[in-house]
Amino acid sequence: MADCCNDKACEIDALRSRQSSTLKIVLGVNAVMFIVELTAGLIGNSVSLVADSLDMLGDALVYGFSLYVVARSSTMKARVALLKGAVMAAFGLFVLGQAIYRIVFPQLPVFEMIGAIGLLALAANSLCFYLLWRHRADDINMNSVWLCSRNDIIANISVLFAAAGVWLTHSGWPDILVGLALAALFLHSAWLVLRTATTALRTHQP
Numbered sequence: 001m002a003d004c005c006n007d008k009a010c011e012i013d014a015l016r017s018r019q020s021s022t023l024k025i026v027l028g029v030n031a032v033m034f035i036v037e038l039t040a041g042l043i044g045n046s047v048s049l050v051a052d053s054l055d056m057l058g059d060a061l062v063y064g065f066s067l068y069v070v071a072r073s074s075t076m077k078a079r080v081a082l083l084k085g086a087v088m089a090a091f092g093l094f095v096l097g098q099a100i101y102r103i104v105f106p107q108l109p110v111f112e113m114i115g116a117i118g119l120l121a122l123a124a125n126s127l128c129f130y131l132l133w134r135h136r137a138d139d140i141n142m143n144s145v146w147l148c149s150r151n152d153i154i155a156n157i158s159v160l161f162a163a164a165g166v167w168l169t170h171s172g173w174p175d176i177l178v179g180l181a182l183a184a185l186f187l188h189s190a191w192l193v194l195r196t197a198t199t200a201l202r203t204h205q206p
Helices: 008-043 047-069 074-104 111-135 140-169 173-203
Strands: none
Touching: 008 047, 008 111, 008 140, 047 074, 047 111, 047 140, 047 173, 074 173, 111 140, 140 173
16 A cells, blocks of 8 residues: 555645644634724724724635635635635725724824734734745645735734824824725735636636
């Protein structure tokens, strides 16, 4: 009997098992942090925290979709990637709306809460980024997941800058500007994922 380690099918099954385990962990982390950040953002009047919480929710959904297609065909992975891109775009537009609302109806955010929750979110996303690093080039499914994780690190650092800006200026504008920047990041990432998924679907068409 052939050794399993030399069996290509066995190697693929092992890879899928590792992917599934990683996705379950990062899904749980993002689901918990969504609740924490959304609550803090609403209490602290922070657009950047609300934006980051929605990013966490979007990531949890993305990881759930990715877990679903780990063992499925390339065509199915590309179709789910389209759905991921649509989710990213929807959250980007929502955050844009929140930022506009804060411009029209300004409120001073609580910078202490933004900073504390921002640091917690950065620690959580750094763990996810570390876990997903080795899977970033596995396939289109895991690549889009890793892209989300990379964006999370950028978003968390931006939230910390928002906290510092609110503290220094005693104004809500740094928080609003970070919210707008995060909305732009979401929309750009959505475009990248949608473009890649569309190309993959065209490639796999008979």
